[in-house]
Amino acid sequence: MSVTATTTPDPQAATALLRVEDLTVELGHGAAARRVLKGVSFDIPRGSTLALVGESGSGKTTLARTLVGVYRPSSGRILVDDAPLRTSRGRAGAGTVQMIPQDPYSSFDPRRTVAQSLAEALDPVRARVKPVRTRIAELLGQVSLDPDAMDRYPHEFSGGQRQRLAIARALAPGPRFVIADEITSALDLTTQAEILNLLADLRRRLSLTMLFISHDLAVVRHVSDTVAVLLHGDLVEFGPTAATFAAPNHPYTAQLLASVPGDPRFRLDDGPATA
Numbered sequence: 626m627s628v629t630a631t632t633t634p635d636p637q638a639a640t641a642l643l644r645v646e647d648l649t650v651e652l653g654h655g656a657a658a659r660r661v662l663k664g665v666s667f668d669i670p671r672g673s674t675l676a677l678v679g680e681s682g683s684g685k686t687t688l689a690r691t692l693v694g695v696y697r698p699s700s701g702r703i704l705v706d707d708a709p710l711r712t713s714r715g716r717a718g719a720g721t722v723q724m725i726p727q728d729p730y731s732s733f734d735p736r737r738t739v740a741q742s743l744a745e746a747l748d749p750v751r752a753r754v755k756p757v758r759t760r761i762a763e764l765l766g767q768v769s770l771d772p773d774a775m776d777r778y779p780h781e782f783s784g785g786q787r788q789r790l791a792i793a794r795a796l797a798p799g800p801r802f803v804i805a806d807e808i809t810s811a812l813d814l815t816t817q818a819e820i821l822n823l824l825a826d827l828r829r830r831l832s833l834t835m836l837f838i839s840h841d842l843a844v845v846r847h848v849s850d851t852v853a854v855l856l857h858g859d860l861v862e863f864g865p866t867a868a869t870f871a872a873p874n875h876p877y878t879a880q881l882l883a884s885v886p887g888d889p890r891f892r893l894d895d896g897p898a899t900a
Contacts, residue, residue, distance in 0.1 A: 641668035641707075642834045643692075643802055648701035650684075650691050661687045663858040664701070669802075669851075674828065674835040676849035676866065678842070683855040685838050689804050692836070693724050705801065723800040727807040729791035733779040739765075739790055740775035746797035764793040768823060785816035789823065796831070804836045809844065821848055842882070846870060854878050 650662040662684045669675045677685050690696050692703060692710075703710040705721055726732040733742055738754075743761045745752040754761070754775075762772040768789040779787060788808055795803055805824065809817040821844065827833055839845050845852060845866065852869050854862035854877065861875040873879045 640671055642671040642705060643669040643836075644702075644704040644707070645692075646702045646704065648688075648691065648703065649699045650687055650696055651699045652687070652696070660699075661858050662691070665855075665858075665860045666701075667853055667860065667863055669834055669836065671834055672828075672832050673850040674837050674848055676837045676839060676845040676852045677855065678839060678845055678852060679855035680840075682857075684858040685855055686806070688855070689724060689806055689836070689838060692802075692804060693722050721800060722802045722804065723795040723798060724804040724806060725788075725791050725795045725808050727810060729787040730779060730784075732791060733787070735779055738776055738778055742779075742790075743775070743794055743797055746794045760797075764797055767796065767827065768793045783816075784812055785819060788812065788816075788820055792820075792823070792827070796827070802834050802836070804838070806838045807840070810840070817844070824848065854881075 645665060645667050648662055648665045649660065651658050651660050653659055665684075665688065667675070677688065679685055687696060691698060694710075710721065737745075740754045740758065740761050741752070743764060744754045744757050747757050747760060758775070761775050765772055765774050770786065770789055770793070774782070774786075774790075779790070782790065791808070809820055812820065824835070825848065828835065837845070837848055849866045851864060852862070852866045853860055854875065856875075856877050862869060862873060862878040864874070869878065870882065873882060
């Protein structure tokens with residue numbers, strides 16, 4: 626797989642766009658409540674990509690859903706440009722945070738055309754296609770799809786094309802921060818490379834700040850500036866990607882990296898069991 630490496634953000638612009646401070650999230654109620662995230666803190670500089678890795682159940686999805694407002698923190702703060710991230714009706718402000726889902730097919734209404742779905746992303750209140758057709762065509766062009774795609778339905782596209790549509794929908798409100806949640810996990814190697822190169826290009830052109838969630842260490846190494854490792858809700862490793870891969874600080878991270886076989890397609894879920 627040939628993937629374009631990301632560039633290091635301009636140091637002068639490397640102020641934190643997103644700041645997570647001592648974030649704790651508990652799910653469930655009463656005796657069934659469980660603490661999924663345990664005092665997690667990190668910054669993501671403007672224009673950079675942080676890769677979040679960890680085995681299933683480590684808290685990655687919970688963190689993503691908390692950032693978009695699906696879950697409420699039990700304690701701690703989420704700041705964007707040093708201001709608290711505000712949510713409305715359980716969702717983060719559309720102009721602030723958007724998520725690209727792992728499964729773009731199930732996230733689109735099969736009864737709606739692409740234009741209708743993108744119109745709703747652009748204007749959730751009116752969701753009218755005609756006034757925004759030019760903008761929809763621009764969004765499709767940004768993800769290398771023809772304008773005539775807007776009049777088709779999700780089932781008419783391949784998996785890679787649907788992922789491009791999901792990216793276009795996430796970009797529609799002009800978010801300041803994007804979460805990419807395992808977006809290449811269901812794609813073949815060639816399509817994975819195309820999507821990752823598209824993200825790298827969009828990041829440069831649109832100055833995107835991104836949280837990239839993945840089990841794939843080969844992808845993480847190529848696309849991220851920094852990497853964070855979650856283990857049972859604790860952030861056990863955080864640092865520049867190259868330095869972390871070369872000399873991890875936490876034994877769990879070292880164990881994962883030491884267990885990578887010759888095949889660069891190793892995934893964390895295939896790695897050693899934890900105690």
